[in-house]
Amino acid sequence: MLEVSRLNAAYGRAHVLFDLQLQVRAGEVSVLLGRNGAGKSTTLKAIMGLLRPQAGEILFDGRRIDRLQPYQIARLGLGYVPEDRRIFTDLTVTQNLEVGRQSPREGVPRWTPGRLFELFPNLGRMQDRLGGRMSGGEQQMLTIARTLMGNPRAILLDEPSEGLAPVIVEQMVRTIRELKTEGLTVLLCEQNLHFARQVADRAYVIEKGHVRRSGTLEEIQEEYQQV
DSSP states (O other): OEEEEEEEEEETTEEEEEEEEEEEOTTOEEEEEOOTTSSHHHHHHHHHTSSOOSEEEEEETTEEOTTSOHHHHHHTTEEEEOTTOOOOTTSBHHHHHHHTOOOOOTTSOOOOHHHHHHHOHHHHTTTTSBGGGSOHHHHHHHHHHHHHTTOOSEEEEESTTTTOOHHHHHHHHHHHHHHHHTTOEEEEEESOHHHHHHHOSEEEEEETTEEEEEEOHHHHHHHHHHO
């Protein structure tokens, strides 16, 4: 579904990613593990077109996307959930969801507000609440739900458990598992090995912009703890 080959990226003169390579298979959950500053979020931004790669190739569903604009990549069916959420604080939950609406895609789960309120019961109980009056965990759920309204083939999740209360983290675990059950492909960034172990099929350990190790969570656990 998603293949990144020899990806290099920089912020000005600061080289951040070095010949990064990874593959995400259709219907699987893969995780980028690494400390702050390792290059995880930069990888997602480069895939989504928010940062233009210096070199390398990115294929999504067999199509090269590393020279496309973010809106073009989104229209192909790749969703992105940023770490800072970026909801519309002056819009209600329902209005935020409508902003993300795209047409259904063949062979992809079709998401409606009703289905999303089943997936996120908390949101269903606050459909008319303004985004600015929600907790951080509720905003995180809303951001994921809004992305799903685009009926994506795959989604990129940046630090979905960061700063959330334990009970919300457990809800996030259940959500990602449900998305996998629906057949959605997921690539997420995470520092929390316990969280990653509960949701991911495959992991890539990133250190200083390099993929240091890849494999199952059991295979890379010791390696990650040494990074």
